Amino acid sequence: MGCEKGLLTHQLEVPAATHHPVDDLAERVAGLPCSAARRHVEGLSALLGLMAGYGVADAAGKMALQAAFAKRANEQWGVAPPSARGPASESHNFYQDRLALREECGGDLRLEAGGERARELVTRLEPALAWMGAAARRTREAARASVAELVGARTVPFWKVAAAYSDRPVPLDGSVAEVLAGAVGDASARCADLGSVTPPSLDGDAKALPLVTSIDLLVGARDVEAWSRGEYELVMGDVHDTALVWGWALQFHEARGRVESAMVRALGALSRPVPLVTVLASRRTGLLPSEFPGPVVELGGVSARASAWRLPLDDLFVESDGTRARLVSKRLGSEVCLYNGELDSLVHTAFSLPRIRPLRVSLGDHTPRLTLGGVVVQREQWRLSQAEREALLAGRDDSARLRAAVSVWSERGMPDCVFAKFKDERKPVLVDVRSPPLLRVFLNLLEQKEEVILSEMLPSPDQLWLRSASGGRHTVELRCTLMWGSEPAAGARE
Structure with missing residues (x-):
């Protein structure tokens, strides 16, 4: 097995x-x-x-x-x-x-964000991340209870639990999304601010596990000068469950060693009621896993370090009484907790640091753009009705399908450029209703998939502040690693 x-x-x-x-x-x-x-x-x-x-x-x-x-x-x-x-x-x-x-290509653009603009990136994110942290902790507790029920009242090697139950569904918390959905006054509005809902505290219990996440932030502004003046819109992109300013993500950074050193010190400063362990799984996704400071267990993958602090595969055990479960190390003689590493499984969710996931709020056919603390945490979204799907797919040629798409877009009030997220597809696809090739890709997927969510392109094309010498506009993401549970180490914000 x-x-x-x-x-x-x-x-x-x-x-x-x-x-x-x-x-x-x-x-x-x-x-x-x-x-x-x-x-x-x-x-x-x-x-x-x-x-x-x-x-x-x-x-x-x-x-x-x-x-x-x-x-x-x-x-x-x-x-x-x-x-x-x-x-x-x-x-x-x-x-x-x-x-x-x-x-993978490295460009020659160098961007430094400091002072007020840099502080805003953190302070504006805190309300949203407080909600995501609460959902992460609740999901973790539910996952631990699920694993305990599956294992029963016994002690089992961790690798056996991982092999047997990792494909089971994760019991995601829905209470946070319900609270935020209830704060939307008008579901037909284009935008809804959720600032009236008091977020939970980020500090929490001193004995609680720390939170670590990396957020891909997008800044929408007419140009870089407008951003420097404070005339911009901050949009939350992908949310990652670990410190991704690390390893392969820094391969083009001229000061990679200095940045990684600062990250090591920041991770080391986190309060931890139990030791943190890296589990190296096999590289099945094409994404490079991260090997963080501390002990490592080779569960299908091997360490790249010459003198890694290895724990044997059979060192970790799951202790369960049928109601609650915990992960323990024989050599360390205590309960341990795993670093996250983009492994969205039931077992890893149960025994890792609370896994930060993006907020997902749905009000049905249309959900307004949602903002918290001055940050767009969810873009405006639409779900297609069965009649709209049939109308889009009924055309016999590109011209007929283009006319049908323009009609649906106009009736629903959607912008020309949207992203289509299909079920079981990790990444969305860009759809420009004016572009027959992009529309063709979208409709081909629509024929195969039953469920799709359309979301606005934000920043919009006229908010792409990075311009090339030829006048081309380019998208930009700022990857920010944020941690709660300690004072930041010197240089950790670089």
């Missing part, structure tokens, strides 16, 4: 957090004392050669390299791309469009 669930490792296992896995694997295979290793090294060298030409290739060349890479990997090792393995829910592939090769 451990092998089937990807819990066990071997000597050729590539460290989960390494940035260049093919290079790492080639080095490991090269050390094998057998003739078969040479054939594998030759194959891996061929893959590295294809990868080396990817960055300079044009679009057609990149497609050819993708195909050549996938063909070589499949023919020599029987490794198929995620899209060929089945639905994303079965393959654990977060992005159905993820390809074998990808490239």
Whole structure:
């Protein structure tokens, strides 16, 4: 069962957090004392050669390299791309469009936010994050109760619990969303401010577990000068459950070492009633897991550190009385808590730090834009009726479907540019009702999926303050890691 669930490792296992896995694997295979290793090294060298030409290739060349890479990997090792393995829910592939090769580019823009503008980023977020923190703690307690009920009154190795129950649904808290939905006076309004609802305290019990999250913030302003004057709109984008100003996210940062050092000190300053442990799972999503300070348990992934503080796989146990459960370490002799790492499972939710999730408020067919503390915490949203779905899909050609879309958009009062979030798709797709190619992608997905939520593009196109020399407009996110439970270490806000 451990092998089937990807819990066990071997000597050729590539460290989960390494940035260049093919290079790492080639080095490991090269050390094998057998003739078969040479054939594998030759194959891996061929893959590295294809990868080396990817960055300079044009679009057609990149497609050819993708195909050549996938063909070589499949023919020599029987490794198929995620899209060929089945639905994303079965393959654990977060992005159905993820390809074998990808490239990440570093630009030359340097942005420094300081003084009043920087302080506003934190203070404006506090009301929303207080609500999200309350929901996270309630969800964690519900998850612990669910695991206790599943395990019963016994003590079980953690890896067995993870293998058996991680696919069970997470009992998400709905009470916070209900409170916020009740504060919306007019569901037909375009925007609703929830500032009249008193948020819970962020401080809480001194013995409570700390909160750690990373928020992708978007600033909407006419230009950078308007932002500096305070004429801007702050929009909450993706919400992450861990400190993502770390590792691969800093690969282009010229002061990566200094920033990571500050983050280590900030994490170290967090009050913790129990030790915090990193569990390294196998890299099934294409996203690099983070290895934080402290002990590490290799549960399908291996540490990238030469002298990591490893706890054996069988060191962690779940102690349960059938009602409450806790995670304990034999070597440490105490209860422990896990760092989060974008692993949205029942077991990880139960035994990790409270997992911060975005607020999700729905009032049915239409939900206004929701603001808290001067921050847009949820964009204006629409749900399509069955009649609207049928009208959009009834057209026989692009022209007919374009006319139908313009009619639906006009009747619902939607802006030209929206994002469509389909069930079981992790990322939304951009829809511009004026663009037949984008509309075609949206309608193709609409034919396959039963549920979709449309949300406004915010910042809107005229709020994209970053302009290129040629006049092009570009989106920008500011990734901010925030922590509660300690005083920030010097330099931790960088």
